Amino acid sequence: MRTIKLNAIDSTNSFLRQLSAEETVEDFTVVTAEHQTGGRGQMGTKWESQSAKNLMFSVFKDTRVLDVECHFYLSMAVSLAVFEALKSFQITSLKIKWPNDILSDQQKVCGILIENVIKQNQLQSSIIGIGINVNQTIFNDLPNATSMQLISGTHFNRDQVLQEVLNQLKHYISFLDSKSYDLLKQAYENNLFRKDKPSTFKDKQGNLFSGYIKGVSNSGHLKVLIEDGIVKLYELKEVQLLF
Structure with a gap:
């Protein structure tokens, strides 16, 4: 697995997407950044993060095995991977808020942005952007944000958190390779925020x-x-x- 570590960048998703347009990128290539100047969330929102406190990274995934109409199963797999990784660090009261925010006790601890490359109505690849609030403890003007440290009172090694997320990502993406879509959907819906409420x-x-x-x-x-x-x-x- 190739890992590219950057000090500062506008967006790891943008960097990885540009890289994949210029050269052949190895599957599961990871780009991490200590600081993002233009991090993006769903629907054009900005992702704000203190430098060197959190995890901001993007993963390149070859998604040709996935039919274009099944693209949301990748989102399910990524959501579950982060969910289980956080759970392994004793982060409590976790839920997945549709489509793929990860909440702890109704506060956002992780955001996910997946950008797909589609050619001739076929999925080619996906850039999986993940932002996890790890050790940041002050969130100005973000009352619904929290972090792993705020939840647990523990300061975390960000490299260990990254490695666990990547391990879980490989596990859940293997469900796509085997086309175990029903298992992914069942697990995703079982952990869906406010389901049946x-x-x-x-x-x-x-x-x-x-x-x-x-x-x-x-x-x-x-x-x-x-x-x-x-x-x-x-x-x-x-x-x-x-x-």
């Missing part, structure tokens, strides 16, 4: 409504049970879970 949502028009998360579709849409027993499917940009 009354929740409040906001649609893209700003309207609030109530419903129950029932799971996800094979393509990654959120299944929400609303009034009159109707289960509606939502894309990421269509709905926001407010709690």
Whole structure:
């Protein structure tokens, strides 16, 4: 496994994507950075992190084995890998918030951004970006953020955390190779935040409504049970879970 360690970069995802466009990149190549100046999250949000406190890294994955309509199973695999890695360090009250934020006691400890390279309607590769709050203890203007250290009171070796995530990533991605999609989906839904609990949502028009998360579709849409027993499917940009 090739590992590229950078001191500062705008985004490890952008760096790895550019690298893969210029040369043949070995599967599971990892790019880490002590500091990101332009870290990105879902829907164009920024990922803020103190230098040398946390883990910010990207992994190159050859995803030609995965049909393009099954791309969300990679997101499930990555979410579960981080979930299990954090669990191994005794991080408690973990849940996966759709699509792939990792929460501890309803506060965000990890964000994931996966960018797929698709050619002629076929998946070629994916850049898996992962940001884990490890030893940062102050989050200005981020009331819903937490870290492994805040949760546990322990200062962690970031290299050990990285290695455990990579080990779990290889384990869960092997489910894609064997096409064990049902096992991935079952594990993902078993740990889904607010599943089967009354929740409040906001649609893209700003309207609030109530419903129950029932799971996800094979393509990654959120299944929400609303009034009159109707289960509606939502894309990421269509709905926001407010709690």
